[in-house]
Amino acid sequence: MTVQIDHALEEIRRFRPSPEFAANAVADTSLAEAAEADRLGFWADQSRELLTWSKPFTKTLDWSNPPFAKWFEDGELNVAVNCLDRHVEAGNGDRVALHWVGEPGDTRDITYAELTDEVKRAANVLTELGVGSGDRVAIYLPMIPEAVVSMLAVARIGAIHSVVFGGFSADSLASRIDDAEASLVITADGGYRKGKVFPLKPVVDEAITKSVAGSVRNVLVVRRGENEVAWNDHDLWWHDTVGTASNEHEAAGFEAEHPLFILYTSGTTGKPKGILHTSGGYLTQAAFTHRNVFDLHPETDVYWCTADVGWITGHSYVVYGPLANGATQVLYEGTPDTPHPGRWWEIIEQYKVSILYTAPTAIRSFMKLGRQIPHEFNLRSLRLLGSVGEPINPEAWIWYRHVIGGGSIPVVDTWWQTETGAIMISALPGITDLKPGSAQVAIPGISIDILSDDGTSVEGEGGGLLVVTEPWPSMLRGIWGDPERFKETYWEKFGDKYFAGDGARRDADGDIWLLGRVDDVMNVSGHRLSTAEIESSLVAHPWTAEAAVVGAADETTGQAVVAFVILKASQAERVTDVQAASDELRKHVATQIGAIARPRQVFIVNELPKTRSGKIMRRLLRDLAEGRDIGDTTTLADTSIMQTISDQVK
Numbered sequence: 001m002t003v004q005i006d007h008a009l010e011e012i013r014r015f016r017p018s019p020e021f022a023a024n025a026v027a028d029t030s031l032a033e034a035a036e037a038d039r040l041g042f043w044a045d046q047s048r049e050l051l052t053w054s055k056p057f058t059k060t061l062d063w064s065n066p067p068f069a070k071w072f073e074d075g076e077l078n079v080a081v082n083c084l085d086r087h088v089e090a091g092n093g094d095r096v097a098l099h100w101v102g103e104p105g106d107t108r109d110i111t112y113a114e115l116t117d118e119v120k121r122a123a124n125v126l127t128e129l130g131v132g133s134g135d136r137v138a139i140y141l142p143m144i145p146e147a148v149v150s151m152l153a154v155a156r157i158g159a160i161h162s163v164v165f166g167g168f169s170a171d172s173l174a175s176r177i178d179d180a181e182a183s184l185v186i187t188a189d190g191g192y193r194k195g196k197v198f199p200l201k202p203v204v205d206e207a208i209t210k211s212v213a214g215s216v217r218n219v220l221v222v223r224r225g226e227n228e229v230a231w232n233d234h235d236l237w238w239h240d241t242v243g244t245a246s247n248e249h250e251a252a253g254f255e256a257e258h259p260l261f262i263l264y265t266s267g268t269t270g271k272p273k274g275i276l277h278t279s280g281g282y283l284t285q286a287a288f289t290h291r292n293v294f295d296l297h298p299e300t301d302v303y304w305c306t307a308d309v310g311w312i313t314g315h316s317y318v319v320y321g322p323l324a325n326g327a328t329q330v331l332y333e334g335t336p337d338t339p340h341p342g343r344w345w346e347i348i349e350q351y352k353v354s355i356l357y358t359a360p361t362a363i364r365s366f367m368k369l370g371r372q373i374p375h376e377f378n379l380r381s382l383r384l385l386g387s388v389g390e391p392i393n394p395e396a397w398i399w400y401r402h403v404i405g406g407g408s409i410p411v412v413d414t415w416w417q418t419e420t421g422a423i424m425i426s427a428l429p430g431i432t433d434l435k436p437g438s439a440q441v442a443i444p445g446i447s448i449d450i451l452s453d454d455g456t457s458v459e460g461e462g463g464g465l466l467v468v469t470e471p472w473p474s475m476l477r478g479i480w481g482d483p484e485r486f487k488e489t490y491w492e493k494f495g496d497k498y499f500a501g502d503g504a505r506r507d508a509d510g511d512i513w514l515l516g517r518v519d520d521v522m523n524v525s526g527h528r529l530s531t532a533e534i535e536s537s538l539v540a541h542p543w544t545a546e547a548a549v550v551g552a553a554d555e556t557t558g559q560a561v562v563a564f565v566i567l568k569a570s571q572a573e574r575v576t577d578v579q580a581a582s583d584e585l586r587k588h589v590a591t592q593i594g595a596i597a598r599p600r601q602v603f604i605v606n607e608l609p610k611t612r613s614g615k616i617m618r619r620l621l622r623d624l625a626e627g628r629d630i631g632d633t634t635t636l637a638d639t640s641i642m643q644t645i646s647d648q649v650k
């Protein structure tokens with residue numbers, strides 16, 4: 001494993017919090033002091049303060065059987081009640097929970113009281129359909145309020161949701177339905193994207209045909225796209241069922257370790273991992289970080305996280321964190337540039353958004369379009385900006401702070417993962433001096449270290465592999481159905497320290513700089529993709545003999561998928577148009593996995609660089625894809641091969 005040191009580390013700018021911001025900041029230095037004095041006591045206090053437990057817990061952590069942690073084990077709570085009913089009971093039922101904006105321009109403002117009602121109705125329908133505690137429900141929806149309602153209704157009855165991003169293909173959906181043996185799928189006829197309706201129901205129909213588990217009993221369909229859909233016996237309309245159901249629903253308390261959701265993410269092998277999160281610890285850390293990292297003042301702030309609920313950011317920072325904290329937020333269905341490139345800024349102006357949380361890839365795309373577009377809108381309501389998903393380069397950080405934030409408001413870069421469930425490393429606004437490009441410090445109650453490959457801790461300044469040294473409340477509890485893979489992937493390398501798969505460096509001030517993945521996982525537009533998964537998709541095409549995939553640096557998306565493919569001999573003779581063959585293979589990956597996995601380039605080559613033992617040297621292919629001089633080729637079985645490949649690529 002090699003860790004590359006980035007030029008960004010030369011960054012020396014520092015930004016002090018303004019006295020006005022610091023004076024009203026939610027977080028204060030007592031948090032870190034309390035966590036240092038008594039880490040478990042700190043989390044127990046946070047959990048009691050932030051959540052409502054139907055049965056109080058007396059035990060904070062059981063780590064007697066690592067890596068299987070139990071937090072707040074003997075307590076009971078209902079996650080949906082924590083996100084909804086208790087705010088209504090506290091007199092905040094009229095507060096807007098969701099300012100929803102549809103891509104075509106339709107809008108809905110939904111209060112906490114209305115959202116609670118809708119979730120109760122949906123919970124009643126799920127129960128009528130035979131979904132019970134512990135059953136799995138797949139959710140394949142666009143960014144419409146029903147996505148939030150579905151997740152909370154599933155949580156309310158103690159079932160487990162598996163949200164699948166609406167951009168995934170029928171194959172990807174089918175494999176996720178099968179792995180979790182979902183009994184119900186919640187979908188929509190379609191959703192809006194880039195001014196058009198993209199159909200979802202046909203993808204579900206195809207996925208169910210392809211499913212081998214045969215577990216799906218019903219499909220609940222929200223009407224959104226108004227497009228024609230084929231109808232099966234097991235299909236039900238949302239408006240016919242949820243729309244007419246009773247809004248009386250008594251919620252039971254569930255044990256703190258009751259499973260809440262499974263979310264699939266790419267690993268180093270071809271098969272996505274079903275990351276399992278449970279209730280009490282997850283909600284504690286989601287709520288704590290949402291409140292303190294985003295400086296949430298729920299009575300006055302309008303918060304907007306641009307992530308889709310199909311990703312972990314949407315789970316923790318659209319649904320669970322903000323709603324547990326009683327926040328008012330914007331939920332937007334569409335793409336940033338529809339119908340015009342200022343759409344996001346228009347929404348911020350219209351709803352007076354005060355906290356914006358988005359990804360560096362979006363910021364870089366806006367930078368390319370120029371500052372005149374955001375400058376056409378009034379963005380003065382913004383008072384805090386957040387970034388997530390990949391390292392934010394200092395240039396983008398500065399642009400974000402100046403052009404979007406007006407030059408003086410905090411920008412927090414938050415490092416975390418699907419597996420960590422919630423933010424782990426971030427500046428605390430109002431306290432930390434900000435450093436563009438660095439995620440900075442572990443949040444209070446979280447223990448991070450950087451280790452050398454042999455497991456020794458890197459003291460002071462230096463680089464290595466990022467680990468979490470102590471269990472944390474929102475940690476994954478396992479990989480669905482595969483405890484061995486859970487142990488192997490995260491815990492084998494460094495014993496009871498969690499290996500995150502990221503390279504990192506600590507600077508002289510003790511701030512942490514993330515340096516990207518050290519395994520075969522790519523990060524494209526803040527989304528995780530596995531080289532192995534895309535390679536197996538390419539090899540499944542009848543034309544392909546062999547394939548190698550690398551993540552190459554890309555100005556906008558961080559990394560881009562670049563594939564090198566050897567065609568089968570029979571095919572190679574027939575292919576006269578290399579461009580057409582490459583396009584066909586790109587399309588194939590998009591159809592098999594989803595559009596996010598479509599390679600930026602597919603190069604048809606005659607050879608791949610291999611060591612004497614037959615291992616493909618992806619490092620050399622990455623050099624080529626990034627236009628660098630080819631590195632050391634001495635371990636190749638045939639050292640002239642890179643020249644041949646390079647000539648072909650050109």
Ligand code: PRX
Nearest residue numbers: 388389390391413414415416417418514528
């Ligand atoms: O490599 C890190 C990168 O994204 C990976 C986690 O991806 P995922 O599980 O899809 O979750 C993304 C949203 C939380 C990490 O292993 N990553 C995430 N945030 C940052 C980051 N890299 C650098 N800086 C960040 N702020």
